[in-house]
Amino acid sequence: MAAPSFKRLVRFVPKSDASKVLLGEPESESVDVGEALWNGQEVTVNVFSGTSVLAAGSVTGQKEVIDRVLSPLDSSEVGTIRCIGLNYVQHAQEVKVALPEVPTLFMKPSTALADPWPAKTALPKLTQKDDCGDYESELAVIIGKTFKNVSEEDAMDYVLGYTAANDVSSRAAQFAQSQWCFSKSFDGSCPIGPVLASKSAIPDPSKLKLQGSKNGEVLQSCGLDDLIFSIPKLLSFISQGSTIPAGTVIITGTPAGVGVGKTPKVTLRDGDRFDVKITPHIGTLINVFENEV
Template sequence: MKLVQFREKTGLDTSLRLGALVSHDRICELKFQGTMKDLIDAWEKDAEYKSRVERDIAGAVTTRTVSEVQLCAPLTDPEKLIFVGLNYVDHAAESNMSVPEKPVLFTKFNNSIIGSDESVIIPSEVKQCDYEVELAVVIGRTAKCVSEDNALDYVFGYTVINDVSARDIQLTEGQWTRGKAIDTFAPLGPHIVTADEISDVHNLDIRLTLNGEIMQNANTKDLIFNVPYLVSFLSRTITLKPGDVISTGTPPGVGLGRTPPVWLKDGDVTEANIQGIGTLRNRFKGE
């Protein structure tokens, strides 16, 4: 399934609604009151819930086109957004940093989340704004001290993140949070693909274009720390909850690593794509 959150484009009702893509451009609204995180919670507590959702989709009489609604980020209220840095060898090299022996971690917060086709706002303070396409893992079950062998059983699905970064803040202040967790700097979506639809998460083409030009082009087989390792590693000290997001790191080709560097500016458009998951499109605007 490909699951979405959306709002009505017009009218007074601005509440989030849940839906499933039944084709590339049509949505079936789900009979569920709550956010995607609430749905994932319900999914964990009731083994039959997935089957009921599938029956609702199969029995849907009416659908709506994507253009009729306002798609939102498929998750807007995760408890945790955990990002992994330097998780591709060539990206570590272009960043002039050593290949890590353990995952390099940082966090973002819900203030950073926006959806596909929403605008990333570049603060006036930021002069070196960069892009980073990443595979995002959505946790589906409470995970504490899980083994690598069982780790994928705790994954609900996958989506796309653009880990937008202010390099001039990130690399000059001795820590990464202020340069990473900026408002709108975690575009997410356009939907969550449930884990059963991805046969091999470690063999997905991953790319990003800037104004139509390919900037990043790699495959998730090149991850240093793969998904089972990351879920297991994190769960040893941090209880992962349904709806938590682990962003697995970006491949080479970021603006920082180019000669001369390429920094995002007002009017730029990125399209971040992962095979079998979808394309996340965002425009950048100067504050």
């Protein structure tokens, strides 16, 4: 796969035309797109010729201002979201379980994909009933080229880039079953974005720092060097016997600090804002939750 021609991409609706969806690179290399938009600042983008991060094209010379930022990928491009459970040492200690010997894999459907704020993130009726909505700040890996049976040594060749994700979960449903897909696959339960940072911008994802905040209070803070299974190991593992198509989103686990592990427990409720911030380069995924009706 040829190296991407960008460092950071956003998919967005421009202020000039609400009927368009465009792709481009923020003009400022340092702007935190999520925070800037929340604060009402203008974010100017150098527009690319492509319509998908999987084929971004090249700079057109056109500039546009973001009206509404979208997830880097459309749900039609994703297929499935591959999810890794229990992949941080601190999180395993928090929930008092032994470190796993092999990765735990579950899946979310493409209907779980969701946009950053200003799109609202729904809390399903089931989650509201038991007050069991929970957050999980995660690094998402975006696959740029289809692969299968790849080695750890070659796995990173298939990575397009990285973004932020929130693995929104319904804990009552999760703990009532041995399988996690039902409790984590509700519509909109995997917001990602807003920025896709290329592999060239982040040559070593283990150096990233991740932080999760609810209504301004930091609840999760950890380096990616706390991962139990590295990203090359995860990619190799999930590809054994399984084709991983381009566009697949892989979320890599959450660190300590989830709501269910706190005393008293912390839950997501209508009107709550949750931020997943990954530095450097990726910035802040902001989501505001509202009750499904």
